[in-house]
């Protein structure tokens with residue numbers, strides 16, 4: 001997708017950096033050198049500076065804050081900042097205790113950060129530098145002298161380093177902790193598409209990721225990974241493939257960290273910027289499950305979120321940190337998990353209350369027992385007659401699904417027909433099962449439960465309200481009248497409609513399902529004649545063709561509607577089936 005609101009890359013970077021100082025009052029920004037820094041830092045503690053190309057936000061500037069980075073330097077999109085920028089950044093947060101420079105293992109970063117480091121050393125600065133290389137996608141052979149790329153593990157190094165510095169560790173200790181973390185990190189990504197860099201020509205070409213394929217191990221600058229996969233695999237298969245790349249010790253080309261189920265493992269699932277929160281959440285959940293199912297690894301910490309992106313990259317990455325070892329430095333035992341748990345004011349860090357190691361959920365899910373509160377009917381109904389009537393009704397509704405879908409595609413979002421069909425099929429399954437009962441009160445409640453559990457959207461809600469109230473009405477009327485006949489059904493419908501009125505302002509003339517339901521209930525309550533009532537519903541539905549919608553999505557479509565309201569067609573179909 002090469003559509004952007006802002007196409008000037010330079011403006012993008014600076015304005016994005018400024019946004020961080022807007023949301024975090026402890027930060028300042030040097031716009032000219034594109035440096036975000038924590039201005040209240042303690043000059044007696046080690047400062048941590050990182051940076052790199054823009055386009056990976058929140059990395060790095062959103063990780064600036066007490067307890068994490070002291071400063072971050074941004075280059076242009078996907079390009080390293082200059083050594084002058086880095087030099088300035090180090091100067092900006094110089095400290096008596098020294099500075100640790102963290103960069104990702106990309107040639108531009110290594111050179112520019114390295115040059116700045118050397119220049120700073122000539123001034124006598126106490127300064128160290130580490131380069132993060134956690135990507136396993138490009139194995140040893142292909143990686144050659146360049147080595148592994150830096151991915152989401154970089155953020156973990158930011159955090160453990162910043163926490164150690166905040167705890168007062170000396171520079172050599174902080175650097176050792178950073179190096180230890182780097183040596184225990186493995187990451188891999190998967191992407192469905194390349195990203196477009198704002199301001200650049202459209203980059204679609206014959207090498208672009210095709211619609212039916214994905215790139216396993218794609219880098220965060222559209223770099224190739226280990227292979228293309230087509231067709232796109234099921235997510236479970238893809239995750240298993242990715243976990244194998246991370247954990248398979250038989251793969252000598254990329255077995256970088258030997259992680260066993262006895263280890264303390266931190267899992268980071270990272271959104272590369274373009275996955276919906278919905279889809280990303282599902283992926284993160286599956287990664288956790290498959291890591292445990294296939295490797296017996298239950299992470300002691302799970303981080304999930306958008307931590308290092310590739311602009312709006314349609315993909316995700318998995319990072320594992322082997323956090324088992326404790327480092328004994330400066331007379332203290334340093335735990336990577338404790339350092340990850342330490343608080344920070346950096347707004348980009350997905351802080352959650354640290355759970356005790358290996359804690360388990362203490363609460364069990366409450367279980368609602370089916371219909372234990374239902375009063376037993378004093379009378380039985382003609383079970384087969386009612387079953388057949390319901391079957392006729394549901395089959396009629398199912399037959400109408402295509403036309404309802406057609407109308408809702410025009411007047412709504414096209415899902416009304418399938419919603420109703422799904423509900424009808426579930427009701428059919430119930431009435432044909434041995435759960436179907438001759439107890440009218442229990443039967444009405446079970447129908448309501450089936451509707452509620454199988455229909456969603458507006459229809460699902462309205463039908464569930466109606467049928468739960470209908471069940472309540474059946475219970476009241478059967479106990480009052482000690483019989484089961486059309487008088488009871490009609491009275492229960494009236495009670496149900498009166499309840500529905502409390503949840504929707506829809507009345508006749510508003511172009512909704514109520515244009516069929518209200519005439520039906522009125523006629524049925526008056527004549528107890530389902531055929532007359534079905535006709536009334538049909539007529540009410542026909543009138544919706546010329547109505548102006550006052551409720552539902554049809555309101556947005558405007559006045560040019562000539563089709564009947566899909567919801568009303570649904571109601572009329574149900575009743576028509578009963579009248580057969």
Ligand SMILES: Nc1ncnc2c1ncn2[C@@H]1O[C@H](COP(=O)(O)OP(=O)(O)O)[C@@H](O)[C@H]1O
Pocket residue numbers: 408412413414415416417419456457458459460462504505506511512513514551552553565566567568
């Ligand atoms: N406020 C409302 N009250 C009564 N019926 C409504 C209302 N809003 C929508 N409807 C009915 O719901 C139908 C659409 O159902 P459905 O597709 O489930 O809605 P949605 O797409 O909003 O979830 C409409 O045709 C109309 O008959």
Ligand SMILES: O=C[C@H](O)COP(=O)(O)O
Pocket residue numbers: 051052053054056077078079080104106107108109221
């Ligand atoms: O954003 C990417 C890196 O930070 C820098 O990449 P580069 O080495 O191509 O300049």
